[in-house]
Amino acid sequence: MTALRNLLLLLFFVPLYAYAQQYKVPTGYDAFRSWESLPQQRIGVHAYMRSTYARTGGGYDASNFLFMNKEDENVTLDVKGAGMLYFFRANHWHGSPWHFVVDGKDNIVSETATANPVDAVKKFKSTAFIPAVSFPEPLAWTWGTTKGANLIWVPMAFRDSLQIAYSRTFYGTGYYIYHLYADKDALSKPLRSWNIDQTPDRDVTDLLNRAGTDIAPQNIKKVQGRVKLNKPTVLLASITSASSSLRALKLTLPLEKAAALERVRLRVTWDNAAQPSIDAPLCLFFGAGTFYNREQKRYLVKGLPVNICYDYTNNKLQLACYYPMPFFKMARFELSGIQPDATEISYELRYERSKMPANRSAYFHATYCDFPKPELGQDMTWLDTQGAEGHQEWSGSFLGTSFIFSHNANLSTLEGDPRFFFDDSHTPQAYGTGTEEWAGGGDYWGGENMTLPLAGHPCGATEKNKAVNDKDLIQSAYRFLLADLMPFGKRAVIRFEHNENVAQEHYETVCYWYGLPAPSLVKTDSLDIGQPADEQQHNYHSPQASAVDTIRSRYEWGPDTYPAHAWGYDLQNRPGYKELIGKEIYPAHVEDGRTTTGTSEFTLHLRKDNMGALLRRTLDYAYPNQTAEVFVAAAGSNDWQKAGTWYLAGANTYVISRPPGELSPRQYKVETSNRRFRDDEFLIPAALTKGRDAIRVRITFVPNAQELYPDHPFPHQSTWSEMKYDVYSYILPAFK
Secondary structure, three states, rough: HHHHHHHHHHHHHHHHHHHHOOOOOOOOOOHHHHHHOOOOOOOEEEEEEEEOOOOOOOOOOOEEEEEEEOOOEEEEEEEOEEEEEEEEEEEEEOOOOOOEEEEOEEEEEEEEEOOOOOOOOHHOOOOOOOOHEEEEEEOOOOOHHHHOOEEEEOOEOOOEEEEEEEOOHHHHHOOEEEEOOOHHHHHHOOOOOEEEEOOOOOOHHHHHHOOOOOOOOOOEEEEEEEEEEEOEEEEEEEOOOOOOEEEEEEEEEEHHHHHHHHHOOOEEEEOOOOOOOOEEEEEHHOOOOOOOOOOOOEEEEEOEEEEEEEOOOOOOOEEEEEEEEEOEEEEEEEEEEEOOOEEEEEEEEEEEOOOHHHHOOOEEEEEEEEEEOOOOOEEEEEEEEEOHHHHHOOOOEEEEEEEEOOOOOOOOOOOOEEEEEEEOOOOOOOOOOOOOHOOOOOOOHHHEEEEEEEEEEEEEOOOOHHHHHHHHHHHHEEEEEOOOOOEEEOOEEEEEEEOOOOOOOEEEEEEEEEEOOOOOOEEEEEEOOOHHHHHHOOOHHHHHHHHOOEEEOOOOOOEEEEOOOOOOOOOOHHHHHHHHHEEEEOEEEEEEEEEEOOOOEEEEEOOOOOOOOOEEEEEEEOOOOOEEEEEEEOOOOOOEEEEEEEEEOOEEEEOOOOOOOOOOOOOEEEEEEEEEEEEEEEEEOOHHOOOOEEEEEEEEEEEOOOOOOOEOOOOOOOOEEEEEEEEEEOOOOOOO
16 A cells, blocks of 8 residues: 555656746756746746946946945945846956855956056957856956957856945946846756856856857758749748747858848748737848948857858858747748849758747747937837737747947947836836947947857947948847846836937847737736825834825936937037927926835735735835845734845945046045936745735835945935835736
8 A cells, every 4th residue: 555655646746846847947057058948937037137327317337336345345236135147247357356245255256457457458468257267258258359348147146145346446337137036946956155166067158159050959840941032022931830949940041142131021920920020130130230241250140049150162141040939839931021033042940849838938029120210318119018019918038139229330329228127117127338238348349340159249340431331331239138038027118228319320129039928927906105095905004104205206217308418429510409408308206105114014915826926116215225124924814924135225326436547546426316216126935925815014124234435324324215015916827
């Protein structure tokens, strides 16, 4: 009987365990090696991109610090929670040595120009990170290769906290992408605190070193052939197959026809949808603004998921995309916008059966936008998934961009920050320092071209007067997200400035993303602090709370008035400039709420089938380094369980340090921006919410004595600010 019982238990639990393991979120190096799982829904994962952006909305994105400790501890990022840092960027060696403080342990990272930084560009032909074994290429690159930036894609896990600080403040600029996790148990591997003695997994560096080659499985189903481009639209192939995933999409063009075909559109439609999910010019879809190859390099784009390769021996241009592309019934592949003639091209499509059900997966999209003359004073919206392809809500992940930022060899238009908004937040969860920084460069790449597995500036003359033809004037860049992809549960809005929104260069953009037309994040309740009826309805109880305070301010959305800064543009002679100058772009508005140095308790409703929850708070960012412990109990219960620490570093007051030289002591310029409103999130694990349609939340304030810099406190004392709480339930998308 014992043997029979054990066998029955084995038959029951092993499949259950295997099912649970199958849908765990790939993290750390698994997020690279399991790249076939890119379409997987990342339920309970939230991505952030923080940076040294100017808090007042201008373009001075260097040397802005949250706060300072010792002379060599100037903090640019401070996070609490369970997560993974996936990307770090700095301009050249500036700021080095860098402190990566992981779960309280200080890991000091440097690079070889640090010891002798004055005129380092003249003194060094190439540099490396120190220690080199911890940051090998192709997971890390220095400015000699990137033409201006130091880049690290080495995953750094943290269980409780992460802080990045710069030892020097001269031109201290950077941006960082990290994930926070609601459920540590939902990850492919346990989080183990990163330390500098770890060396990257060899199979991952081997994978990235294969950029430019065919990385997809070979022994799977294949559809290939040749097609004559003798009609405005031609069908390449239509594949009918249940629950499959396209693993390779390859086109081969005659080299002499490449320039003429670069604007032909690739159109891909999944499962008989009313609109194609891919509809983009060939050149941009495959990572470049043009197929003109000035230097006759073998690779115009040597990316890992996408590449453009020139075969001069056989007079062919080879285009390849290896992003996994799931479909569940059929896939249709077309070329459109053709000027018909007798040209022939060849194609190859490889696909395999997918074991991932539809509601755990997502379709691949490449959304093209054309901005012949961007609107003055307003960000360009490169992607808004709300309403995309006829559907209001999408769940999936943002994967990156391929974009033209000038048709006229104008590099100064790169002075524009990325701002990405996910899932109804009014605060950008991703806020960068400039467009060329987003694409892995610095100082406009010095005008030079470069191509890396995940970032690049593949085309464009170094200067306008050196362009040999009109196509050489086209400046483009790309940024592919892999481990650092950005999940969203209902909506993604990808916005970019155009040189602080004064440039009117011709932009063309492609945004890559995974999306399923059903949400994985559903708003289930909202508590408006300061509204008596709402407080009563949610059983709000906060004995130490202040009286209701009304505040007039703004969110961080860019310059308030036009223009903030010209950055190389002669605005005086621009038609309509006088009518625009001083125009308010983002007017202030009013919010009300309370503060407390005690506890706040309230009840929130969830969906009973939830897989965890996202709690968003609207707050007054004038109060610095807000910290609280979060506890959760079932509604009507006093069995409080700790959910974690809710912490938001810094304030709308910060320190600017722009000393005159590389080795000069830091300076202290305190600036307070007029943006006090901010939205911030806290992830509640499924263990505290599963099966419950309501929970009781307790917020317990924790005093924070952090100074702005030594012997100089922040203008306001530490407190907890609450204006509004919104709660969203994570769910499996309702899609079959």
